[in-house]
Structures are given as C-alpha cells and as structure tokens.
Amino acid sequence: MRTPYIALLATATLALTAGAGRVAPSAGGTISGKVTYTGTPPKMKPIDMAKEPFCARLHAAAPVLTENVATGPGNALRWVLVYVSAGEQGAASTTETVRLDQKGCQYIPHVLVLQPNQPLDIYNDDSTSHNIHPLAKVNPEWNKSQPIGAPPIHAKWEKPEFIPVKCNVHPWMHGWHLVLATPHYAVSGEDGAFSLQGLPPGKYTVTAWQEQFGTQTQDVTISGNETKTITFVFKATPY
C-alpha cells in the first residue's frame, strides 16, 4: 500500500516544483496556476542557423524554434515570468551561483531570473565564439565576447531590471536576464504552469510578464498555509 502513496507524493512534489521559484516549499501559502492565451499567436518559426554550420548541424534533426512567443499544449504560454510585484515582506538575498549556457547557439535558459547581486556564470559550450551583450539601461551595459577556450564570464546585476540579452554574432540569439527584488517568482514551463511558494500571510500583487505581450497583474490575499489558484490569459495576435 505504500508504493502508490509514495508515487503520489512524488508526483505531487514534481507538479508543485514544475516552474518552481527560489523559495523552498516549507511553511507559508502558495499562489499557483497557469498562463494561457486566447486568439492566434504568431507561428513559432524554425531558426535557420546556416551561417554557423556547427550549430546548424547540432539541430539538423530538430530545428530550434523562435522563443519570443513559445506556446505549449492547451494554449499554454512558456517562458512567462510570474512574480510578486507588491506586498513583499523582507528582502531577497541568495549567494547561490546561477548558470547561463550558450549551447547550440541558444541561450539556456531563454529567460534567466536572478536576484540583485546574485553571482552569474556564463559558459560557452559551443565550438564557435559567442558575444554576450546585455542591453541594460538601469544597470551598467556591457558587451563581451567569449571565444572557444575562454573561461566562464562572471557577472552580477545590482539593480532590479528586465534586461534583454543578445548575441551580436548570431542575430537570432536572444534571451532575458530578469533581475528581481523578490524571491517569490516562477517561470512558466511548457505546460504554462507556475507556483509561488512560501508566502507569509498578506495582500500581494502578482504580475505575469511575457516578452512580447507585456504584463498582466492580479491581487491575491494569502492567509495561513492555503494555496490560491489564479490564471493569466494573454490576448495573442498573429502579427
């Protein structure tokens, strides 16, 4: 009788941690849900990396698709940042290093979330030079190449900001560094699901941000260790 119980627990944990944020599931309330769209989104187009044969070969069997509007089954939207934008109690701090990979001429992950001053290590896993150009406006902007054989780049962002990142050498390579003051955030997975955990009781404003469609907000009040479910629905247009 124990085995299915453990399996259920495991599945529940997995479901809860899919698209999980930084705060470990412990005491506190949870805001979870899904991000979806209505209407017709733009097509996710295959990226032709012909100019960089090394990367083109890596994706020969399954081309990479554009990620600016990444959809999943059930009208789900992937790569949407959901976070507490108001009502946060206490400051965020973590010294755990976050890793960004340039692999197959893509930024992995496409959307990377960090806290202010959190150490960031950037790796070039490809047999080609990459160039990381975070187009920061509030933080200092920088632009560095990482040739084959170069060591990882160590960086950190001091102030909260949503920073678009591009590779100058490969025009299709785009990503985001999202610097958040709050530790309560999640990035939606392919199923569009998110979960913000460990929230003390209080009134919160939760914001969902999608790089093309902008932001949406909802107010949620947490009392005790309850789980509140909300959904964000973005209006999608083909162009």
Added chain:
Amino acid sequence: MSQPTTVAAAHHHAPPQGFLRKHVFSLDHKVIGKQYLDLALVAVCTGMVLSWLMRFHLAWPETPIPGLGKLSPTGAAGGVITPEYYLALMTMHGTIMVFFVLTTAPFAGFGNYFLPIQVGAEDMAFPRINMTSFWVTLVAFLVLISAFVVGDGPPLSGWTAYAPLSAVGKDAGPGQGVGQTLWAVSITLFCVAQLLGALNFITTTLDLRTKGMSLARMPYSTWAWFITSVIGLIAFAVLMPACILLILDRVAGTSFFIPAGLVISDRLQPHAGGSPLLWQHLFWFFGHPEVYIAILPGFGIISHILPVFARKPLLGPRVLIACLVSIAFLSYTVWGHHMFLSGMNPFSATLFSVPTLIITIPATIVTLLWIGTIYGAKLRFTTPALFCLGFVSVFVSGGISGFFLAQPSIDTYLHGTYFVVGHFHFVMGVAAMFGIFAATYFWAPKMFGRMMSETLGKWHFWLTFIGVYCVFMPMHYLGLAGNVRRYSAFTDDYLKPLIPLHRFITVAALFTGAAQLIFLFNLIRSRLRGPKAPDNPWEATSLEWSTTSPPPFDNFGGRPPVVQHGPNEYGTKGAAGDYVMQASPQAAGRA
C-alpha cells in the same frame, strides 16, 4: 625664391642653459629631431608587439598567450584574444604605425634634424613652433595609447575608421565608446602638429638656405622633405576637420556621416541626413597623399645615400625631382581608388583608375634611376648601402602589386583581401622602414657622434631582408585565393585550407620581429658606447658632413658654409678623394 637669403637674425636663438632647456624643452631642431625619432622608436616597438599578438592569434586562435590575460582581463580573458580585442589591436597597430612611425620618423624625425643643416641654416625658421609640434605629437600619442586603459578599450574600426561604425558610439561594439573618441582626438592633435611642422619645413627651405645653396643644389633628401611638407599641408588640413566632424557626430548629436533609420544593438539611432561616403572621401583625400608622405622621404633618403656608397652621381637628378613633384601632384587625384566598390558612381572608378595607373610612370622612372645609378658604380657594401639596395627591391615588389589594384575590374576580386595587405605592407611597412633603417645607419654617426656596429648591422639587414619577403610575399597568394582581410579568425570553409600558410607567415613574422632586437641593441649600445665618429665617415658631399659629429649647437660653429657645388659630385677628382663636398672651395671637375 631662387636667390638664397642669408641667415636672418630674427630666428636666431641663444645656446640653451640647464638640463630642461637642453634636453627636454629644447628649441634646437637637432634635439627635436631626436625626440621625434625616440617617439617613433617607442611607437614602432609598440606597433610591432601588437602585430605579433595579431599574427599569433591568427595562426593559433584558441591557444592562450601567457601573461596576456593579466594585462587585459576583458580583451583576452584566460589569454585567449576575443574578436573585438583582435580588431582593437589591429586598429592601434595601423594607427600607430602610419602616423607615429611612418609619418614621424622619416619626415619629422630625420627631416627636422637634417633639413636645416643640409640647407646650411642655423635652425628651423620657427624654433618655438617646432618645439610645440613635437610636444603636441607626443600628447597625441599619449591620448591614443590611453585608449588601452579607459572605457571599453581601443576602437575596433581600423585606422580608416569608416562611418557609421566609427560615428555612432558604443552601440556599434566594444571600444566604440570612449576609445574611438580618444582616437579621433589623438588624430586631430596629430594633424595640428603636422601642419605646424609643414609650415616650418617649407619656410626654412625657401628662406633660410645659405649662400650658394640654390634650390638646384639642395640634396635630394631636402627636396623630398620639402615636397612632402607641401603634400602634408593640404592633406592634414582635410583630415583635421574630418576628425572634428566625427567627434561632433559622436558627442554632439550631429549627423555628418550617419543616415537615418539605422538599427544597431536593437536601438534605432537618433541620427538623420548624413553620408558614410562623405567620411570615405574626406579620409582618402587625406589618406592617399598620406601614403606618399610616408614614402617620399624614403625616396629622398635613398637618392641621397645611394650615390655615397656607389661613389658616383645619382642618375638624372633633375628628372628625379620632376618625378617627385609629379607624384606629389598626382597623389591628390587618385583617392577614389580606395573606393572603387564603395557605392560611389561606378563611372568614377574608371576616372580614378587613370591617374592611378599614370602614377606608375614616375614611380618606374625613379626606380630605374636608382638601378641606373648602380650600373657602373663602385659599390661599398656598408649597412646603409645594403638597406638602400633592399629598398629598391622591396619597393619594386610593393609597387607592382599596386598595378593590379589600380584596375577596377581586378579590384572587384582583390579588394578587401590579403593582396591589399601584402601590397601596402611592402611599400609602407617594408620599403619605408628600409628607408628609415638606411637613414639611421647613415646618420647615426652624425647625430650621436658614434659609429654603429657594421657586423650587427649586416646581420640585421640579412635577417630582415629575407624575413620580410617570407612574411609579405605569401600574402599576395592568400589574396589571389580570396582570403579576406581584417578577419580575427578563419572559420569560413574556403579559408580553412589557407591556415597553414598563415602559420608560415606568423613564424616568419615572429623571427623577423626578433631580428629587430639586433637593431635595437646596436642602436642603444652605439649611442652610449660606440666608437667615436669622424666628421665624414662615409666620404659624403652634403653640408651635414662638413660639420662636426655631432654638430655644434648652431650647426656650423658660427661660420655658415658657402656652397659652390651640388650634392652629386661623386666619382670626380676632389681634394679629399673621389668626391667634392658642397662647401668645398675648389672648382668641380670630372675624374
């Protein structure tokens, strides 16, 4: 202008007192000349080291260079040069070499030292302006070098700094922020210094020649410096405003060179109405005469030195002068040959190619004059002589590749390839350098009062002569194969098979570079401890050899020479041997 005037009291200045006045803030053209030469020496060492780093990276792009990571943590993290750092090294290499070596040493350096002496004057016409020129040049150099340590590093747009890459600011890439502005400021200052210098050279040549020194009797090096300063006056007068306009586009929001609608680093640039081609026209209107500024003093120096070691007169001196003047004139009509494919009206390409090809005629004549001088000579193979002979060879090699590039139809294929790199390095990086080497070995005894070692000099010559052919001749083969220039790495399919040839060039370049240490050692040791030099160790005729080594403060010890002869009296019976000095009182006669 044909009647030489006596030395005017107005520019006469008293002997300097104190260390600073004697050696630092000196009005003496000889000290200023040596200061320019020392600056050029520092510049050429810097430029050469940059080229070693570039060549090493091209041959072995993923191999870390020991120590470089510490020196430049952003440009070469872990010792591996990034693409932008390669281009920054390349930009600084070109800028330093063209301006602070090739325009400074043969013209400002040797010209300042020897032009007044060769015309029999006490000093340049405007000693204070002369001193100012040097210090402005030094400040320009320091401003340029500072780009290595400020902001995002040095610019990456090449010494040609094409707009809009150079004009839009840091969106265009690392180094395009403060670094590019410092570059433009440095060049502006350099132009100011050169304009002042040109005024001095021209006035001194026209007004301060000693009694008997008609224009026809001037040494050919003096003629070359004089013609070069006229070219410089017009050329630098165009580059300076061009750089100022570039600075305005970068810091004052103007749009001289930037059209509307540019999106760089995802940002729409706030400019409209400018023309990138305008920068190219302004730059090359300066840029082409500039390369003649770099080589013409070399022509003069070779024409001056060759007869000394051939022990016979230069063949056709009046034809030589006529050719130098026509080259100078034509140099203003050809600038569009750098722009055949630039997007300007294609008909202009044909127009520009005509004078470009016509310039081959006076260039061929002067080369034949040198070869004709060697015919029937009694050659003394000293180090300066060897560098003169080497100059003729490498100038032929460099000039001939120009023949290809001058034709637009062929330039369609060869533009932007290593063929061009081979061409301009042969004429500028090798021929002009050989002129500087010849001048140094020839005039070191006069400037320092000490002889340089002939043994070390000959080793330097042989290793360099063979080395430069190994480095630069293969670049023509690379160009014929379509190898594009200014690439920091060769990752294209058709370029990969050419990498072994690049490795050969790199090894040759590193060896040839190392050989220059022989020259450096020889120069420094001789300057400090070489054997004392007599007044006229080479048995030469021009006025610098009729005074002491080194000359006294006012060049001729208060007794300005009276000139009876031209500089070409070699192979003729004279009081001291087979030559007659310019200031010799005896009548000239053929042996």
Added chain:
Amino acid sequence: MGKLFALVLAIITVISTAFFVTHTWWLPVDISAHGHAIDHQLSETMLSSGVLFVLSQLALAAFVWRFGDRRDGRAVTTFPGGVTPMVVFAVVLVGAEVLALTFVGSKVWAGIYQTPPDPNSLQIDVQSEQFAFYFRYPGPDGKFGATHPDLINEASENYFGLDPKNDVSARDDIVVPTLTIPVNRPVALTLRAKDVGHAFYVPELRIQQDFVPGLSIPLHFTATQTGKYEIVCTQLCGLGHYNMRAYIEVLPAAQFEQWLKDKAAQQ
C-alpha cells in the same frame, strides 16, 4: 657581400615568381557569366607585371653583383644613354601597357557595374547587418513589403522590419539566411545595410560590392554552375566581421522553383 645580395635576391625572385606561375594558391573556379573577362584581365596583368618584376629584380641583382668596388682604381661609368632610356622605357612601354589595360579593363568594369540588369532578372532584396546576411524574396504576389526600421525584431526573426499586420504584400515575403538562386538565370540584388557598412563578396562569382547605410545599391550577375559557395563580408563591420558569412546555393531551375514553392507555403 654584393654577390651574396645578388644571389639572395635572385633566389627570392625565382621562388616568389614560381608560386605565382604554378598557381599554387589561385582563384577558385569561375562560376559567373562575366568572370572570364576579369580572369583574362588578371592574367594579362600578371604576365606584364611578372615580366617587369623579374626583369627589374634580376637587373638590380646583376648590377649589384657586377659593380662592387674591387679597389682596382677603375672609374665609375654612367648608364649608356644616361637618363633618356629610363624615361623612354617608363613613358613608352609602361605607359602603353597602362593605357591598354585601362582601355580593356574599363570595358570589363562597365560590363559588370555600369550596365542595367536583364529585365527578367530574379529580384532579391539583401540586408546586411551585424553579423549576418538575410535575403528576401517577394513571394507569390511578386511584391516586396515595405520595411520599417522601428519594427525590426530579431527575437521573432523579423529582420527586415516588415509589417504583416497592416501590409498585405509583406505577408508572403520569404526571408532566408541562404541565398538560393537558379543556375543560368540573371539575378538582380538590391543591397541595403541595417546598421553599419558591410560588403558582399563571392570569390567564385567574381563579384564584390559594399553595402552603404542609407543607400540601396543594385548588383546583378548570372551564375553558370550549380553548387554551394560562400558569401563573405569584406567591409570591417565590428567584432563579428570574421563570422559574417552566408551560403549561396545555385540550384537547377526546377529544383529552385520547388524550393521557392516550399518556402512560400511556410510563410
């Protein structure tokens, strides 16, 4: 020392010339309709300048060998005829060669850059940017959509800044990173730059042209052989200049038509 100089120079001359003459490193195969004229011009120039190169270097070597000072008291002698043969040689022989090359060469040049393209050319819009080339075909409607720099969005691969929402002719435009063309059919490119100066160079096509921001520059050619070749940038454009390359695929006519159909279906 003089004899050593002459010997070394002679060896250098022979070795350098040998590599040119034996085509050890040489131009790739010519796949263009106009290329043979350029190759011919190049060979002519190579021949005449090669002769000049060898003659002058060997003359220098020979004279240096012969005319060292052997301390035998002989007098120096002037070149026979003095300066006149030099001037005559340069003006007449070099001048004549120069004129001939200019005359012929200007026709070759005009044939490529000063003649209008064939009216039936395949029209392709080319945009260069830091650090890639993108090629745009008008699609089945035969019309290019208008471009808007403020709408450029690389993350969604809208490199040209098209406005398909409001501009119907933009909806079927085909944008690809590889220039795909049919063999033996005139192609007319329009070259535009998004950010800074770039250039279009295909060694096998014997064609090269700078892109100038603010200008739309026409370039036309006909490819005469199928295959896959490289387009490389030859105008310094920033840190990725060395990596700025696109492939050009020359296909048989039928295969090209199929490719165009397939691409149109994907828009």
